[in-house]
Amino acid sequence: MTKKLLNLGFIDEFGNDLNQKHVVNFSYLMFCASCLFMVIMFFYRQMPSIAFFSFVGLVVGLVGLRYNYMGLFSRAQLLMPIVKIGQITTLSLFYFGSASGFHWLFVNVIAYSFIVFRADQRFIKYWVVVGSLVLFLVCEFLNTKGLYLTSPDQSIVLTAVFLCVCFYFAVVINLVMSRLKAVNSHLRTLAEIDELTGLSNRRKVLADAVNIFADSVINRESCVFSIVDLDHFKKINDTYGHEAGDLVLAQVAAMMASVIRPQDEIGRYGGEEFIVIMRNTNLKQAEAVMERLRYSVENMLIETDQGIVIPVTISAGLASIAPNVSRYEEILAQADKSLYVAKRNGRNRISLQLNYQN
Numbered sequence: 001m002t003k004k005l006l007n008l009g010f011i012d013e014f015g016n017d018l019n020q021k022h023v024v025n026f027s028y029l030m031f032c033a034s035c036l037f038m039v040i041m042f043f044y045r046q047m048p049s050i051a052f053f054s055f056v057g058l059v060v061g062l063v064g065l066r067y068n069y070m071g072l073f074s075r076a077q078l079l080m081p082i083v084k085i086g087q088i089t090t091l092s093l094f095y096f097g098s099a100s101g102f103h104w105l106f107v108n109v110i111a112y113s114f115i116v117f118r119a120d121q122r123f124i125k126y127w128v129v130v131g132s133l134v135l136f137l138v139c140e141f142l143n144t145k146g147l148y149l150t151s152p153d154q155s156i157v158l159t160a161v162f163l164c165v166c167f168y169f170a171v172v173i174n175l176v177m178s179r180l181k182a183v184n185s186h187l188r189t190l191a192e193i194d195e196l197t198g199l200s201n202r203r204k205v206l207a208d209a210v211n212i213f214a215d216s217v218i219n220r221e222s223c224v225f226s227i228v229d230l231d232h233f234k235k236i237n238d239t240y241g242h243e244a245g246d247l248v249l250a251q252v253a254a255m256m257a258s259v260i261r262p263q264d265e266i267g268r269y270g271g272e273e274f275i276v277i278m279r280n281t282n283l284k285q286a287e288a289v290m291e292r293l294r295y296s297v298e299n300m301l302i303e304t305d306q307g308i309v310i311p312v313t314i315s316a317g318l319a320s321i322a323p324n325v326s327r328y329e330e331i332l333a334q335a336d337k338s339l340y341v342a343k344r345n346g347r348n349r350i351s352l353q354l355n356y357q358n
């Protein structure tokens with residue numbers, strides 16, 4: 001619920017200042033809630049001037065909130081510290097008195113400025129921070145009595161201010177952390193996923209290859225690497241266009257990902273080449289998996305927007321871990337040699353490493 005409220009109206013694009021927008025949004029929500037609370041409380045206690053002052057604060061807060069939702073972020077961003085500084089200074093000096101500790105709410109304003117204003121707005125940031133610090137010191141050292149609050153009231157305000165500051169920091173830190181997590185996972189996706197096919201990219205699949213190879217060697221398990229290559233793909237590009245070529249790549253990749261077993265890894269090695277890594281599998285079992293894959297691709301119906309059906313086949317070379325192999329690159333090289341044999345023998349076929357004894 002809270003998350004929905006904070007996200008309201010924002011499109012989650014990673015390029016924008018969503019983190020700051022959330023903090024601005026939350027600051028307004030908290031400000032409006034506290035103003036509303038004060039309006040009701042002071043109205044009930046028949047203190048019309050503070051009730052009215054809080055009502056004005058509430059209206060300005062709602063305007064800022066609306067600016068933020070309308071996309072007028074800079075206005076909303078700037079209005080918040082202005083209205084807060086005005087409210088805290090006035091209430092602290094003229095109504096509540098120094099003993100209420102109301103001016104400690106400047107801490108929220110300072111935190112807000114550090115998070116919300118970017119590097120290119122540091123001029124505003126420093127003015128808000130310096131202004132807040134000076135006003136805090138004025139409120140603290142003027143030791144004003146205030147007009148309305150009795151001593152017990154001031155203790156209640158002090159507790160409320162403490163809770164407000166803690167709550168504000170808890171939510172803002174949580175917002176920033178969850179945002180960082182989301183950005184991190186988005187960056188990881190960008191770094192590991194091939195955009196066209198949605199499969200692991202070369203970097204990721206080779207990193208997986210290193211790990212799977214090491215695990216297989218340590219556990220003395222057999223493991224098969226396969227390089228898959230689309231046949232005559234250049235001709236597909238030349239005949240139907242590059243866009244159709246991309247369509248073929250994406251659809252073949254999706255088909256292969258759906259045909260391999262859950263324990264197998266697949267990734268785009270580059271261009272029209274893919275790697276399939278089959279752990280805990282011997283060459284015969286791997287051959288069966290790859291044959292199923294070849295058959296599925298051969299029988300695919302890939303149709304362009306213009307209704308043209310593009311026939312496509314794949315060839316694959318397989319190689320398994322052998323006792324004398326110490327690096328995964330050697331198995332990949334073996335698989336590549338097998339692929340060459342498959343191509344030479346007419347394509348649309350699977351070729352196994354020649355000297356296997358499984």
Ligand SMILES: Nc1nc2c(ncn2[C@@H]2O[C@H](COP(=O)(O)OP(=O)(O)OP(=O)(O)O)[C@@H](O)[C@H]2O)c(=O)[nH]1
Nearest residue numbers: 229230231232233234235237242245246271272343
């Ligand atoms: N549409 C598209 N084409 C690509 C992409 N990456 C590489 N290619 C093309 O894939 C083609 C690969 O051609 P070749 O290496 O000659 O292989 P081939 O035509 O498939 O021939 P064989 O492998 O011998 O069957 C090249 O024309 C590349 O431009 C891509 O992301 N999209």
